Amino acid sequence: MRILWQITGLAIGMGLSIATADEIWVSNEKDDTISVIDIDTLEVTRTIDVGERPRGITFAIDHSVLYLCASDSDTVQVIDPETGKILHELPSGEDPEQFVLHPDGKHLYIANEDDAITTVVDTDTRKVIAQIDVGIEPEGMAVSPDGKIAITTSETTNMAHWIDTGTQELFANTIVDQRPRHAEFTHDGSELWVSSEIGGTITVFDRENQQEKAKIEFEIQGIHPDRVQPVGFEMTRDGQHVFVALGPANHIAVVDPKTYEVTDYILVGRRVWHMAFNGDESLLFTTNGVSGDVTVIDVESLEPIKSIKVGRFPWGAAYRPTN
Template identity: 80%
Template sequence: MLIKSMKTTAVFMSIAITTSAAADEMWVSNEKDDTLSVIDIETMEVVRTIEVGERPRGITFSRDHDVLYVCASDSDAVQVIDPATGEILHDLPSGEDPEQFVLHPDNRRLYIANEDDAITTVVDTETRRVIEQINVGIEPEGMAVSPDGKIAITTSETTNMAHWIDTETDKLFANTLVDQRPRHAEFTHDGSELWISAEIGGTVTVFDVASQTEKAKINFKIQGVHQDRVQPVGFEMTKDGRYVFVALGPSNHVAVVDQKTYEVIDYLLVGRRVWHMAFNGDESLLFTTNGVSGDVTVIDVEKLEPIKTIKVGRFPWGVAYRPSP
């Protein structure tokens, strides 16, 4: 009798969960509210606000979207969250002041930048143990991993370098200088190029991965905005190899770059101090976090047009896509 009633409850719960997460979602970390805002992509509204640790920044889902990882920078922890319930399941050891991280394609190893410690920490999300700590430059921030999982990248903001990590040995095998204050790194989907943004340098540098040498440098120029305010930070690449969208910080614009020719095609006006961005599942929509204005701009990727602004918490920083379960 008792068992039967429990079963009923379980069934009931699963129904409740399915209903509450019917649509695709965007998860946004609000740096100065210690919360996450969950946006329903269909209605374009915030449907949930979840309290997390102090100063949440980096945010990413596991490959199967079963759990969410959040860097709670000032709590010195990576928090593991059940996206269905919003419950914090446990903390992972992360080293001090984790800012950004990247999940290895093995869905198990997290490479975490410890901003205050000049260290990249590698954590096993299953055993919840630190596997390795790698000395990198000062204020590590940008994190990337190659599609084949062989290379991880940390960029250091004050040392102005990209540090190339061999993920088999977790040792550095190259260090390349980039422009001032590198913020974000991404591999192209075919793994042949590594792109790195430099906030104060005002550039995005394209590296050839095989030789770790500079292949191209992209500059930005927005009419009516002083060059010093054009500060590339987060960026995302479309899987079809067509576009790269680059957030240009306090210039309040996102640049649209041709992934093949490196030419800037357009500049789209978004909210104030645009930081990071994420695509929805079919990459028809792009969501940007706008730190100062405290909102998210939705961009129509086909039309290259901002179509909506959604108010979230204070200083939205990171954003991650969750398909409906």
């Protein structure tokens, strides 16, 4: 893999134009690397060395750079996706685990897992502009599409903390079930969804009044409910599906966001954690931590079509268009 990358790098360096396919970038928590998957061939084309314990991974809005939480290096690394080189680092507070990029493209909201803090960093000036006290073990991060609200969920405090991005202060704290892991606003911004790993649920909040609107539970034949542990999830733009990773249950649940009903379960690799769509959302890539691979799901048929070996303990995934 490394040789291939060098050749590709060389070719780019020589100014040759190569038609490259879109990519999925996967952070490998226990390898300190990123695996880059070519979406056309569904193969790993590059492996990039990064900082220690890479977890949260996201591209800039224009995809010009990649932001990566290097948790044990206590930094957010900014990486050139063409060369794989680390351009610079952002001050992130201690042990950054997850983050979310504000729609202004400028502010990163970072969960500092060991410090019970959410750090807000300006990616232009590379300065910390605010630190907000939240609950213990902050992890899930979300921002509303209009950019007015940021969310941090805290795993041991079992809350979603609602941050007013105008003042960088908390304006509400809502309790969810045990060990919240991930949060997302719906694409229209009207709802906030929060997954609870140990509680085994997703709580849906009405954004307007922060009241609980629905609770989604999961049930898989032959797997004890204790082991059905929702973690990462993603919503399709067309509002048809929400895909929910169920951790050690080794399945992805498919939820109808209109009825809050689970419509399907898809078998994937072991300890499925996070996921990313390709550009037209025809494919979904899930990171399977324990089996060390990525399952590719065909969104139309809801069938797994391939599994791709990546590094040790793949954690997060992000989509990069190249054309």
